[in-house]
Amino acid sequence: MDFKLNDEQRMLEETVGRLVRDGYPFDAREKARTSELGYSTQMWQQFAELGLLGVPFAEDFGGFNGGGPELMVVAEGFGRGLVLEPYLATVVLSGTLIDALGNDAQKESLISAIVGGELRLALAAYEPEGRYDHTHVATQAEKQGDSYVISGRKAVVLHGDSADKLVVIARTGGETRGREGLSAFVVDADASGVSRRGYETIDGLRAAEIHFDNASGELLGEEGGAADALEASLALGIVALCAEAAGAMEVACDQTLAYIKERQQFGVAIGKFQALQHRMVEMRMELEKARSMTILAACSLDAAPQVRAKRLAAAKAIIGKSGRKVAEEAIQLHGGMGMMEETAVSHYAKRIVMIDHQLGDLGYHMQMLESLLDVDEDAA
Amino acid sequence: MDINYTPEELAFRDEVRSFLDNKLPKDIASKVKNGQHLGKDDTVRWQKILNEQGWMAMHWPVEHGGTGWSPIQKHIFEEECAEYGAPTVLPFGVNMVAPVIIKFGTEEQKQTYLPKILNSDVWWCQGYSEPGAGSDLAGLKTKAVREGDHYIVNGQKTWTTLGQHADWIFCLVRTDPNAKKQEGISFLLIDMETPGITVRPLITLDGEHEVNEVFFDDVKVPVENLVGEENKGWTCAKYLLTFERTGIAGVGQSKAALKHLKTVARQVQQNGKPLIEDPLFRNRLADVEMELMALEMTNLRTVAAAQAGGVPGAESSFLKIMGTELRQEITDLFRRAAGPYAQPFLPESFEADYDGESVGPDFANTVSAKYFNMRKLSIFGGSNEIQKNIIAKMILGL
Structure with missing residues (x-):
């Protein structure tokens, strides 16, 4: 160890x-x-x-x-x-x-x-009716000659507004919800039949709603066999989000600590007040949990499938739960300044909270964890 | 970066498992797993087995009979003991007074006290808290006045855990009433047989007799029972507080308890289905599960840092808060699993030889008592609020 x-x-x-x-x-x-x-x-x-x-x-x-x-x-x-x-x-x-x-x-x-930095991509997987369920895919792909035509809608595609190409998950078989019959395609973002509505997200990133209407796509891998690879990429995405959250939470904690040491009220630094000290300690405790679970997630990608699934669900759930506490407390301890766009910590708070809305939130991952409660494993 | 044990660490774990398989008495493990009372005999029997193996004193230097284990080995040992239902080693002798004697005691004191602690021949208790000195320990008033070759001790200690069984008590006493708070305190070893000592039981809200009051009325203590210098007792007390506490997170205990809780929740029926399938209950189980994973990883990070030569300081305060809150949460879920049968109170069923009929399911007998008993976790050993003060000061610099 x-x-x-x-x-x-x-x-x-x-x-x-x-x-x-x-x-x-x-x-x-x-x-x-x-x-x-x-x-x-x-x-x-x-x-x-x-x-x-x-x-x-x-x-x-x-x-x-x-x-x-x-x-x-x-x-x-x-x-x-x-x-x-x-x-x-x-x-x-x-x-x-x-x-x-x-x-x-x-x-x-x-x-x-x-x-080489010459190609920017976006993953068009989730759909308007599917929330955080990557197996909810109503978008259809049909083979025509050497290529496929794709029709459907994709929701809140992160950086889908500026991507050069899109990796699209579409169905070549099976029911709307299910792992069977999922295929992955590469689609040119400006191909005919692709319409994008780009927008800013609350945390300052960009995303797009994307409509495919008989857009032409190039198949990746076997037809209908994308689920395992998709889940492996989403697992990597969860590791990256957990780590990003842990990094942002660290800065939110550091900035808040610096602020309460500096801000004077009633003739003393507000960090002298025990009510605020204990809240600051609790923020730090949540940060430690987030760091711990990020390490667990990052080191579990090669674990047995159910163990991997359980640890990733627990990690993302902790990030959602701890992240919210850190973000809210960071704003609270900054007082009115925490409400300001010009204060950096407000941007950290927004990103930390929005990470819970990417690749499954606290509720989604707790349900996942509930379905895996019987999986017995040892972290060490 | 590797969160898995090395082959050497796994081999050590196998050695510990084989020892526990062969040497841990089944009747004792069964009491621990069923939450039944352990007698003094049980604890002493187990500790003597540990000593025969050479595994009694994890934290001592090897030359005094310590194991020489690394932080990771200590962690593995504690984890496995919890998993197997081994009784927790009583800390007062081996992990509290002994390290102080080793660090500050005379050669004669070491020879007098350490072997008997190692072999559990003497039962120690702790004389720190007083009615007016809890979290503010340095406010203690029990005084020791030097008269020739003796100190004359007068005062009162309280919350003395298992003092009813104790042969000896280590005490913080005030030897200089005029010095500043922390500076007039000394560390004294006192034979409980000395005339003038009275032990009175304190019964806790679960009907248990774990803690006591100890009264000192003109108790004569030989001066050679002073550890360290007179008026430097606070140094000893502080040393103990920062002394390595690998098990403070209680990960092993929580894991064992959660496993038991899941078993219970599969047996108990609610709305015609096992309780474990109830969405609300399952959600709370999942919450405990993920918090326990976070605690375990945080604990392992601290253990690994100690392994790399770091000194665990205020980090153990994080572990104390997180670990005790989680153990309390699990006792709350046990109480809920029992449903209406959390109410009957049958203290006699806590004894291993109880052969009466349970009112409700067997597991329900002890759950509420245990729930109330475990409230102590966030109060003793420095209340969780005091831990937050320590973190605020030592780590955050507030």
Whole structure:
């Protein structure tokens, strides 16, 4: 048992840490957030140059061959800086799915382009009626000649507004809800039959509702056999979100602690009041839980399927529960300043709370955990 | 980064398991698992078995008879003991007074006291709290006045756990009434047979006799029973408070309790179905399960940090709060699992030889008493609010 990072992981941590410290001051982030695109393409190029876009991919594609812990290190650093760029959408969710399902030619062209920073992707999986259920897929794909035509609607597609290509989950068989008959396709975002309604999310990111009307798509992997790979990519996505939340929660705690040491009322720093001290301690306790569960999730991707499922559900649920407490308390302890757009901590609070709305919320994952209560396992 | 045990750590776990399989008396494990009373004999019998194995003193230096285990080994040992239903080793002798004697005592004191602690020949209790000194321990008033070769001790201690069985008590007493609060305190070892000592039982809200009041009326204590220097007793007390407490999170106990709770919830019927299928109950079970996973990982992180040479300080305060709240939550769920049968109170059924008929299901006999008893967890050992004060000061710098 060993919780230390190895040399490569530590280097990765330092690289991301430096990038976020130097390249992501609050005003620079605000400028990127309020730009038309909603993030910085320059920053994206820096990610490429530093090798961050290749973390989960094979060295053949210029990647780093990283697993859960490496992804955790990157996402935690991004969480500390509230990074806006479409890393989760492109690399973690779409890229790893292409990596798992694509043929050699597809991987050669698409993964290499991701790693080089030339291709941004979004995963169009969830649907308006399906909430957090990735097996709820009404979108249909039909084979026509060498390719497929896809029709349906996809909901709150993270960074779907600016993606060059979309990885679309559509049904080639089976009922609307179910793992059988799910297929994955690559679709050009500006292909005919694709209409996108892009918007800003409350936490400053971008997303889109996407309507497919006989849009042409290229199949990834076997027809009807995408479920396992999709779930593996979503699992990676959960690790990344947990780590991002832990990083953001750390900063929210640090900023709140600094604020209550500095803010004077009744002639003393408000951090002298025991009522506030205990709330601050509770925030820190929630942060420790979030860190612990992020590590558990990151180190469980290769565990037996049910054990993996149970640990990931528990991790995401804790993040939802602890994250909400930290976010709300961060605002509360900042008082009126916590309500302000100009105060950085309000942006951290928004991102932390919205992470609970991505890839399954507290309720969704607790139900998942309830279905796995009988799975006996030892964390160590 | 690897959250799994190494082959060496797994081999150690096997060694512990094989010891527990062969040496833990079945009658004692059964009492622990069923929440029945353990007598003094049970505890002493088990501790003597541990000592025969050389495993009684986890935290002592090897030269005094300690195990020499790493933090991870200690953690594995405690986890396995909890899983098997081994009684918790009583801390007062081996884990409280002994480390103070080893650190601050004379050679003669070490030779006099340590072997008997190791072999559980002497039962120790703790004389810290007083009616007017709880969380504010340094406010203690029991005084010791030097007269020739003796101290004359007068005053009162309270919440003395299992003091009714004790042969000896270690006490914080005031030796300089004029010094500042913390500076006039000394650490004294007192034979409970000494004339002038009276032990009175305190009965807790669950009908139990675990704690006592101890009165000192002109009790003569030889000066050689002073540990460390006179008026430096607070240093000993502080040393004990920061002393390694690997088991403070109680992960093993919570895991065993949760496992038992699930078994019970599969047997109890509600609305024609097992209780475990009730959405509300299942949701609370899931909540405990995920909080327990978070606690276990946090505990392992602390253990691993200690393994790497870090000194667990105020971090153990986090573990104390999280761990005790979780154990209390599980006792609440047991009470709910019993339903209306949480009400009958049959203290005689807590004895292992009870052969009477249960009013409700067997498991329900002890649940409410246990629930009320476990309220103590967030009060003793520094109340959870005091723990938060410690974290605020030591970690957050507030």
